[in-house]
Amino acid sequence: MRLTDWALWLFTIAFFVFMILPIAVVVVISFTSAGYAAFPIPGWSFKWFARIFEYQPFIDSLWVSLELAVVATVASCLLGIPAALYLSRSQSGWATAITTFLLSPLSMPMIVIGFASLFFLSWMGFGISFLALAIVHTVICLPYVIRTVTAVYRAVPPAYEEAAMILGASRFTTFREVTLPLIRPGIAAGCLFSFLTSFDNLPVSYFFGSAQTNTLPVVMLAYMEHQFDPSIAALSTLQLALAVVALVVADRLYGIEKMTVAT
């Protein structure tokens, strides 16, 4: 190998140490037997995972976050899939403009979306409620579904659907038997991104704090401001495990390459 190659590989390895170290440290600390968060750990135990289940706000907010992520993802699919179906088959300039518009929530600062929505939704009478939070989460999740479904459906030649129709299938049958199976990887990827985005969101959820609407990240942030113990590490590890499992399942079902077309 040349010297430059050595340098490049050394740099890449240093880069991944930088990327992985802060995360690996948290995973290790979540198994500590000590009463404080420090690395290296004196011994192993599961007590901080048990602690999660003893602290009621964690459990309550975990449910809120899960319900919220499911509602936002389902709503994003209901709104996003039809729009994506239409936009991927249209070549016109204004279809591009509309796609840009539908994806634009990804480009706006979250803190502004959160702050602005709080006032607007209160004015509309939603107040600080689960419904209000679900609406704002749908705004930030919808682009992911539209982006992934559009990318997958664009790669599907119209010939399949045309063939089904020529052979006498109704529009609905064609959709159910031909289109839907073909775009399923896109829907799966969109749901995955949408779920993880909602579940992890802090900047928007932060503005909608109340007993019924405190999500897990909001409660974790509040907890961290007062205490610095390994239960936050244990929760983070659980969250990461959940995300990795979801990713692996999606990969087994649809293949990660097909799903990353969109990203």
Place this chain on the structure above:
Amino acid sequence: MSDTAQISARARRALLLAPALIFLAVFFVMPLADNSARSFIGEEGGFTLARYASFLTDRFYLGVIAETVILSAAVTLISVVIAYPVAYVLVRKAGRLSGLIIFLLIAPLLTSIIMRTFGWQVLFARRGLVNQWLVTDLGLLDAPLRWLNTPGLAIAALVHVLVPFAVLSIASVLQGVDRRLEEGALMLGASRFRTFFEVTLPLTMDGIGTGAILVFMIANGSFVTLVLLGGGFQTLPLLIYQQFNTTRDFALASTMSTILLVIALACLWLQLRLVRRQGV
């Protein structure tokens, strides 16, 4: 197709698009417009530019805008400089290892900001791993350094969050570079360095641009890392957060979020121009 059939086909397609469009018009555009509108309405009602006039002539607030942009630009520059060699290795050198590299790039994206921040706090605590290495193991320092609440650590944490986006943007463009152009330069006697700087780098400028805008855009709106890791920065998102939490001057917060929104829209516009040039 008869006229009526054509109209009904158009109507059906409009029905596919309508729910998403109406939803975002009502719950995305209107809140942002309403928020910006409130920054133009005076205490006694009526249109006013007074807030912007005082905001944009105030030394402190001008400093805040400058700091927001400079911090984002610094994070962007560092991210792109770090990302390029990694993207190069991923596309050109990794071979069978490329799957592993992609996994290692994606895995951190699945972790929460809170988790990463927690990791930084542990690693760089006064008696943390880094100080232990530097003082006890390597003997480079006599006394532990104070890392937490320094600007450097906050910038490192922001780069940590954003650099994967830059790597992926650059890698996707690098993948598309026609290698015959590089071989041509080499055959005509250019050195490897000259080939890289005069052929490869210019051909990947679009990837650098896309990645840079993406990183800048996200850095510009981020505040959780800065809230938790400190660093003494005064940026627009941090000030909006503080106004909401403590000072509760909502009109000022609206003014600041409008300015932040204008910066974001400018980035979006730049991004669209770049994407259109690439013909994607």
